[in-house]
Amino acid sequence: MYKLVLVRHGESIWNKENRFTGWKDVDLSEKGKLEAVAAGQRLKAEGFEFDKVYTSVLTRAIKTAWSIMSELDACYLPVINSWKLNERHYGGLQGLNKAETAEKHGEDQVLVWRRSYNTPPPELEKTDERYPGNDTRYSELSESEIPLTECLADTVERVVPYYESVIVPEIKAGKRLLVAAHGNSIRALVKYLDDMSEDAIMKVNIPTATPLVYELDENLKPIKHYYLADEEALAEAMNAVANQGKKQ
Numbered sequence: 001m002y003k004l005v006l007v008r009h010g011e012s013i014w015n016k017e018n019r020f021t022g023w024k025d026v027d028l029s030e031k032g033k034l035e036a037v038a039a040g041q042r043l044k045a046e047g048f049e050f051d052k053v054y055t056s057v058l059t060r061a062i063k064t065a066w067s068i069m070s071e072l073d074a075c076y077l078p079v080i081n082s083w084k085l086n087e088r089h090y091g092g093l094q095g096l097n098k099a100e101t102a103e104k105h106g107e108d109q110v111l112v113w114r115r116s117y118n119t120p121p122p123e124l125e126k127t128d129e130r131y132p133g134n135d136t137r138y139s140e141l142s143e144s145e146i147p148l149t150e151c152l153a154d155t156v157e158r159v160v161p162y163y164e165s166v167i168v169p170e171i172k173a174g175k176r177l178l179v180a181a182h183g184n185s186i187r188a189l190v191k192y193l194d195d196m197s198e199d200a201i202m203k204v205n206i207p208t209a210t211p212l213v214y215e216l217d218e219n220l221k222p223i224k225h226y227y228l229a230d231e232e233a234l235a236e237a238m239n240a241v242a243n244q245g246k247k248q
């Protein structure tokens with residue numbers, strides 16, 4: 001049996017402000033920093049150890065990984081960063097307040113943008129300052145790889161091949177891995193691992209800085225998964241994420 005641990009970053013400043021974030025590189029909030037430390041402490045208390053850490057190229061996920069490594073006395077672990085684990089690109093919605101967007105366009109439309117599988121938010125123009133092609137960390141990407149927006153299906157298309165080609169061989173080699181990523185890049189993985197329908201994944205909301213443990217059989221099929229969290233706090237945290245798209 002193999003174990004794979006996924007963790008969403010701690011609360012970011014834009015999570016706190018309830019803004020669509022996507023590829024915008026915002027830091028952790030003070031609460032998010034504490035959440036990341038608590039995630040590390042929980043993993044330590046439950047006896048988890050890792051050989052390698054995978055994360056995105058976004059500060060909030062990287063710093064969450066660092067806090068966990070620090071709590072585990074494992075700052076020496078190799079960290080592999082890839083844009084393929086980035087949050088879903090939120091296109092023209094990036095920066096907008098989610099509740100205000102629901103006031104303007106309706107809660108149903110916001111739910112479609114946030115959670116439908118195939119409907120992407122409005123595209124960015126390449127001249128927009130939010131266009132990732134202006135950011136040097138993406139200078140190795142071809143123009144066709146740089147998103148102007150993404151729906152979850154687009155995120156699945158970059159996350160799953162990365163998982164299969166880079167992460168799976170490491171798991172099979174017996175490496176104990178931590179993946180510190182984002183709400184929607186983790187939803188992409190969860191959909192794939194649990195073979196969920198497009199409808200079922202709509203209802204999945206990933207709480208911040210809460211380790212999600214997958215136990216996998218020898219073919220890397222999930223035997224079960226569970227969060228390292230108390231039940232009540234977990235339900236509350238998931239609801240809070242779901243409710244971010246509601247009017248105030």
Ligand SMILES: O=C(O)[C@@H](CO)OP(=O)(O)O
Pocket residue numbers: 015019020021022023087088090114183184241244
């Ligand atoms: O804004 C975002 O990038 C994501 C995660 O914070 O939000 P949502 O849960 O609305 O997909």
